Amino acid sequence: MTQVSSTARADRGVAIHAHALTHSYSRGRQSVSVLRGIELEIDAGSHVALQGPSGAGKSTLLSLLGGLEPPSGGELVVGDHDLRRTRGRALAQYRRLIVGFVFQHFGLVEVLTARENVMLAMSLSRVPPAARRRRTDEALAAVGLSHRGTHRPAQLSGGERQRVAIARAIVKQPRLLLADEPTGNLDDEVAVRVLDLLDALRREHGCTLVVVTHSALVAARADRHLRLRDGVVQL
Numbered sequence: 001m002t003q004v005s006s007t008a009r010a011d012r013g014v015a016i017h018a019h020a021l022t023h024s025y026s027r028g029r030q031s032v033s034v035l036r037g038i039e040l041e042i043d044a045g046s047h048v049a050l051q052g053p054s055g056a057g058k059s060t061l062l063s064l065l066g067g068l069e070p071p072s073g074g075e076l077v078v079g080d081h082d083l084r085r086t087r088g089r090a091l092a093q094y095r096r097l098i099v100g101f102v103f104q105h106f107g108l109v110e111v112l113t114a115r116e117n118v119m120l121a122m123s124l125s126r127v128p129p130a131a132r133r134r135r136t137d138e139a140l141a142a143v144g145l146s147h148r149g150t151h152r153p154a155q156l157s158g159g160e161r162q163r164v165a166i167a168r169a170i171v172k173q174p175r176l177l178l179a180d181e182p183t184g185n186l187d188d189e190v191a192v193r194v195l196d197l198l199d200a201l202r203r204e205h206g207c208t209l210v211v212v213t214h215s216a217l218v219a220a221r222a223d224r225h226l227r228l229r230d231g232v233v234q235l
């Protein structure tokens with residue numbers, strides 16, 4: 001694995017502020033209250049591990065931070081984006097330009113190759129085509145998958161799919177990187193290399209990194225640890 005190439009940059013990470021943040025899902029006539037008053041202050045450029053029991057709402061919190069769905073209530077501000085009030089095109093731009101997301105279930109486009117999946121992440125960015133191709137190749141190399149660029153997700157192992165998802169998240173050099181169990185399908189050696197890669201991205205490009213994990217190995221890399229339980233963050 002090689003490192004993602006970069007030029008030195010000022011810190012670009014975004015700060016996160018949440019106050020009385022709530023989120024519920026409706027299931028038929030029932031409403032399931034998942035987040036029940038999250039209080040959170042995360043410094044720009046920090047590396048946070050988010051832990052908690054299965055079903056606690058970790059993926060839900062990441063999806064709110066990533067602008068995938070609007071919060072039900074409270075305040076959520078990421079950088080200068082007020083996510084309670086950001087809608088439509090502005091929200092799509094936030095997701096495309098600010099956030100890199102490694103989904104728990106990868107979320108790759110099945111009909112596209114690994115390389116096309118990674119390149120797609122830059123589709124709304126201002127990166128010129130030649131630089132897109134170069135960055136895509138570098139990101140695939142960084143996760144050790146140069147030889148699998150032409151494979152579709154169904155032709156990849158679980159760990160390889162996970163690494164494509166990581167390449168897709170890092171290729172656009174996001175200011176906020178949200179990773180949901182990013183090493184869940186990787187052996188320890190590859191997991192350590194992926195964690196090194198995320199650290200390098202944070203150092204070189206100054207992103208804020210929020211990693212959901214059940215793994216002590218992964219959590220140990222963070223400089224701050226948050227625990228989600230009963231719909232609130234226990235500090």
Ligand SMILES: Nc1ncnc2c1ncn2[C@@H]1O[C@H](COP(=O)(O)OP(=O)(O)OP(=O)(O)O)[C@@H](O)[C@H]1O
Nearest residue numbers: 025026027032034053054055056057058059060061
């Ligand atoms: N789209 C949805 N509609 C209805 N309920 C949902 C939806 N998404 C999640 N939930 C519910 O919200 C709760 C929190 O789910 P979430 O996926 O955030 O948990 P998690 O902490 O990420 O768990 P895990 O560690 O197993 O990934 C669960 O009880 C789940 O059933």
Ligand SMILES: [Mg+2]
Nearest residue numbers: 058059104180
């Ligand atoms: Mg989850």
